[in-house]
Amino acid sequence: RKEVEQDPGPFNVPEGATVAFNCTYSNSASQSFFWYRQDCRKEPKLLMSVYSSGNEDGRFTAQLNRASQYISLLIRDSKLSDSATYLCVVILRFQKLVFGTGTRLLVSP
Amino acid sequence: DAGITQSPRYKITETGRQVTLMCHQTWSHSYMFWYRQDLGHGLRLIYYSAAADITDKGEVPDGYVVSRSKTENFPLTLESATRSQTSVYFCASSVSSSNQPQHFGDGTRLSIL
Numbered sequence: 217r218k219e220v221e222q223d224p225g226p227f228n229v230p231e232g233a234t235v236a237f238n239c240t241y242s243n244s245a246s247q248s249f250f251w252y253r254q255d256c257r258k259e260p261k262l263l264m265s266v267y268s269s270g271n272e273d274g275r276f277t278a279q280l281n282r283a284s285q286y287i288s289l290l291i292r293d294s295k296l297s298d299s300a301t302y303l304c305v306v307i308l309r310f311q312k313l314v315f316g317t318g319t320r321l322l323v324s325p
Numbered sequence: 326d327a328g329i330t331q332s333p334r335y336k337i338t339e340t341g342r343q344v345t346l347m348c349h350q351t352w353s354h355s356y357m358f359w360y361r362q363d364l365g366h367g368l369r370l371i372y373y374s375a376a377a378d379i380t381d382k383g384e385v386p387d388g389y390v391v392s393r394s395k396t397e398n399f400p401l402t403l404e405s406a407t408r409s410q411t412s413v414y415f416c417a418s419s420v421s422s423s424n425q426p427q428h429f430g431d432g433t434r435l436s437i438l
Binding site for chain 1: 358360362365366367368369370373383413415426427428429430431432
């Protein structure tokens with residue numbers, strides 16, 4: 217079983233839609249969680265951290281479910297510019313990040 | 326504000342050649358990392374460094390060598406390049422805390438013929 221698993225997609229949604237991605241992790245001792253965004257094989261860029269109580273940044277909401285070992289990302293009011301690959305990242309131990317393979321999102325007009 | 330820069334951006338070389346990918350950061354971050362990204366595998370950690378003169382292996386270190394004589398530089402060397410090392414290589418850095426995210430360079434696209 218992979219340490220971090222994501223549905224590769226693509227998720228095709230119209231502008232204005234709400235879309236959610238999940239990411240599961242296998243190690244219950246995982247310490248920290250992040251969502252990164254990657255455009256067309258460019259460098260990954262931090263989108264947001266994921267906190268235990270859940271957190272929101274504008275149209276983006278991230279949640280953590282430790283009991284079921286998954287994190288989620290919700291995007292409201294999707295924009296064309298949201299089209300990208302979203303990487304789930306888990307820190308298993310001190311500074312060892314494990315990346316999911318990413319979920320591709322395509323937002324259409 | 327240069328942040329983290331990688332060079333070269335693109336490199337084509339032949340099997341058996343030695344090639345060095347450079348990474349430089351201006352944030353004075355303690356931690357630096359090298360990843361490779363291949364279709365179907367996501368990002369995989371090659372080596373990382375907690376500080377100058379401290380390096381450690383990641384998930385896929387075979388065929389690679391790193392050094393960290395200065396905090397700001399973290400070069401990655403392929404001592405004898407193989408076709409399987411054709412990939413996109415990303416360098417990243419972060420502050421010392423284990424809860425801090427990493428910041429990535431633009432990447433080096435390496436093709437080995």
